[in-house]
Amino acid sequence: MHILYHQPISPFSRKIRVILAEKKLEAEFVVEPVWQRRQSFLALNPAGQVPVLVDVKSRVIADSNAIAEYLEEIQANPNLLPFDAIGRAETRRLMAWFDDKFNAEVTVPQVGEKLYKRLSGGGPPDSAVVRAGTQNIFTHLDYIGHLAERRNWLAGDDFSFADITAAAHLSAVDYVGGVPWDHNGEARTWYARVKSRPSFRSVLSDHIPGLQPPAHYADLDF
């Protein structure tokens, strides 16, 4: 069985949990308190970040995109990258959009301040930073809506890594109550479709002690 070192609300970890579930790959999930910088964990990944996958042959794979591509290569069914090179490029562009841009502009200001700062003993959230994250999400919701209006899924005809990456970030921000879903109906409808997939169930059932998600968080008909 695979082992995944992860953090429940980390969007990079959630991406891999959803991919494992889509591909029906069984895994043991180990919650890693990354802020403790445990020596045995740093030996697995010197970058000190989750997710880290230890595969069935005990080989270590770090970095969420390296893991995603690896899982696509060893388990093609279902494919989560398109077959054509241009479609694959568009999917990877959108993965980078959410993992780099959305992450820096929305996830880190919101989830970092409201959740990880507390978990790691970093003190109360900086309200100016949270406010910036709150403002930045509007253009991202509009971009998702723009794509969802023109395509069946974000990167094209099929459900892909792009949808999983976007939904992983949005779900983390949604957990801390940071997504104004009323802002864009197309984005909301797209997210409802992702939420209803069985692969998303475990993400929707996460609970961090002392920080309840909003009532709509796990509601498929929100």
Add this chain to the structure above:
Amino acid sequence: MHILYHQPISPFSRKIRVILAEKKLEAEFVVEPVWQRRQSFLALNPAGQVPVLVDVKSRVIADSNAIAEYLEEIQANPNLLPFDAIGRAETRRLMAWFDDKFNAEVTVPQVGEKLYKRLSGGGPPDSAVVRAGTQNIFTHLDYIGHLAERRNWLAGDDFSFADITAAAHLSAVDYVGGVPWDHNGEARTWYARVKSRPSFRSVLSDHIPGLQPPAHYADLDF
């Protein structure tokens, strides 16, 4: 012919220039002043970043890793990712190491402050930020040395995207005089081998008006 929108000292752009040269793919190079946020460029890449590739059929590909993977898929000779899934994962892990971690800890503090801030009219460098980047590079040089001591190239037996990504960042920092090469002999020897490849020539001949690189920058026997 391909068209590459780039910035000469951008490590993300340099990565793609070297890959194009390794694969002997001809391209027209267009320098894009990203800080001007030109509407016609934002139409190509809403993220507003270089590099952007327009392929031979006028299809647009943005994000340096999406471009790298695309070029690997359309032109396998020479392969710059290993054939086995674990080797590919290790290569991609190291690409992320340099594009995320090295970039944030070294490239942005050094190249961002000394070069891009000036090019974009952002004022003089913040010496405290530059100093942090100067300190952070030591552990990265040691990590490169550690890998180069144990492997033929950074990710394994063969020259790969990992070497290109690492060298793209180091070369950008080297341009602004920020690499203490005496610190780690193994890292220096590895970089000398990368530098001597014909694919690296164009990077070594870059010159930004008003900012000369140090004398050793283009020297193969530095």
